[in-house]
Amino acid sequence: MASATPATDFTDGEAAAMDVALAAALQGPRGANPLVGATILSPEGTSLFTGHHRGAGTPHAEADAIAQAQEAGADLSGCTMLVTLEPCNHVGRTGPCTEAIIDAGITSVVYAVDDPHDPAAGGARTLRAAGVQVRSGLAAEKALELNRRWFAAVAALRPFVTLHIAQTLDSRIAAEDGTSQWISSPESLADNHAIRRRIDAILVGTETVMVDNPRLSAREPDGTPSSAQPVRAVMGLRGIPANAAIRGDDGLAHHLPTREPKEALAALYEAGTRHVMVEGGSRILSAFLTAGLVDELIVYLAPTLLGSGTSALNGLGIGTLADAQRWEWDAADGGSVRSLGADLRLHLQPQHPLSSDPRNAAEPAQKGS
Numbered sequence: 001m002a003s004a005t006p007a008t009d010f011t012d013g014e015a016a017a018m019d020v021a022l023a024a025a026l027q028g029p030r031g032a033n034p035l036v037g038a039t040i041l042s043p044e045g046t047s048l049f050t051g052h053h054r055g056a057g058t059p060h061a062e063a064d065a066i067a068q069a070q071e072a073g074a075d076l077s078g079c080t081m082l083v084t085l086e087p088c089n090h091v092g093r094t095g096p097c098t099e100a101i102i103d104a105g106i107t108s109v110v111y112a113v114d115d116p117h118d119p120a121a122g123g124a125r126t127l128r129a130a131g132v133q134v135r136s137g138l139a140a141e142k143a144l145e146l147n148r149r150w151f152a153a154v155a156a157l158r159p160f161v162t163l164h165i166a167q168t169l170d171s172r173i174a175a176e177d178g179t180s181q182w183i184s185s186p187e188s189l190a191d192n193h194a195i196r197r198r199i200d201a202i203l204v205g206t207e208t209v210m211v212d213n214p215r216l217s218a219r220e221p222d223g224t225p226s227s228a229q230p231v232r233a234v235m236g237l238r239g240i241p242a243n244a245a246i247r248g249d250d251g252l253a254h255h256l257p258t259r260e261p262k263e264a265l266a267a268l269y270e271a272g273t274r275h276v277m278v279e280g281g282s283r284i285l286s287a288f289l290t291a292g293l294v295d296e297l298i299v300y301l302a303p304t305l306l307g308s309g310t311s312a313l314n315g316l317g318i319g320t321l322a323d324a325q326r327w328e329w330d331a332a333d334g335g336s337v338r339s340l341g342a343d344l345r346l347h348l349q350p351q352h353p354l355s356s357d358p359r360n361a362a363e364p365a366q367k368g369s
């Protein structure tokens with residue numbers, strides 16, 4: 001990282017194109033990889049093609065924009081690429097973006113922020129060595145904010161954490177007799193399985209295994225197993241029962257003998273997990289939220305009332321409103337609120353610590369207001 005000195009000599013056209021790239025980035029899903037967008041500008045300053053990243057294992061934003069240009073038969077020699085993150089330099093599940101940029105004949109690259117991820121870093125250096133002009137720092141603040149929690153997870157050497165709650169209108173995740181299948185609509189369940197296909201691991205507490213005996217596999221709409229399956233992790237001091245469905249026969253079940261979310265994440269990270277979805281139940285959800293270890297919150301809200309049963313959360317150690325956890329709507333990946341069948345899918349991220357939300361003001365509001 002820190003592979004380029006931030007520049008200040010950006011044109012209005014480049015600034016506008018970077019805004020287009022930032023908006024495109026928001027179309028992707030959050031997770032193991034950051035949200036990234038890229039726009040190609042013609043030598044005359046016209047925005048030609050815009051790409052974005054669609055999640056781990058899919059082409060990066062730069063490659064996406066270049067592929068569109070190739071499909072259209074466009075000649076990119078002499079063009080400038082605006083990209084929200086330093087182009088990667090490594091061969092992961094996709095080829096290095098630096099190579100795609102050089103091969104396409106792009107002669108100038110402007111990126112917003114350095115890539116903090118060691119194996120990917122050094123892209124700017126490689127581009128310069130190949131004669132590409134490289135500048136950085138344009139819209140850096142917006143680009144950092146775009147992936148604020150992803151940068152935090154990378155710095156902490158832990159997986160990105162998505163928390164999933166499937167609940168009734170009155171925040172119940174199971175009825176009084178323990179039944180919970182299914183609170184969500186078929187469309188919400190299908191969405192959940194689509195997420196399972198792109199995460200590295202799914203995590204539940206021992207009690208959920210005991211009560212629900214879930215498989216926790218990723219399945220296609222027709223019920224058949226998907227080709228990509230996450231690790232199935234169970235967190236708790238008791239072992240996984242010998243006959244638990246979660247064990248499966250593919251070696252992907254993993255017992256984490258701890259009640260500490262940080263320890264569970266460290267063990268998963270050590271095993272290669274970069275994106276985990278915490279699915280429940282109540283005590284596990286609460287433990288991760290209390291520890292401040294949730295980067296993304298997805299709530300499937302069913303138009304159903306139970307009036308009793310298991311609450312989604314069983315306490316966050318908050319005694320007064322001033323200590324409430326504040327969340328903000330997340331426009332990424334299809335938006336903050338979507339209809340899924342009869343349900344609403346709510347998408348949130350932790351509020352920025354310096355948020356100007358008036359509810360965070362130090363002075364309490366007038367009584368009764």
Ligand SMILES: NC(=O)c1ccc[n+]([C@@H]2O[C@H](COP(=O)([O-])OP(=O)(O)OC[C@H]3O[C@@H](n4cnc5c(N)ncnc54)[C@H](OP(=O)(O)O)[C@@H]3O)[C@@H](O)[C@H]2O)c1
Pocket residue numbers: 164165166167172173174178179180183204205206207208209211212235236237238239258259260261279280281282283284285287310
């Ligand atoms: N609707 C949904 O989205 C959804 C999803 C999942 C589950 N559920 C429902 O949630 C219910 C289960 O919730 P639950 O709260 O009873 O159990 P849970 O959160 O699934 O598991 C609790 C168990 O996990 C272990 N554990 C690990 N870390 C812990 C920590 N920090 N704090 C407390 N326990 C920890 C403990 O077991 P050890 O003794 O082994 O340490 C504890 O008994 C079930 O009825 C299930 O149907 C609903």
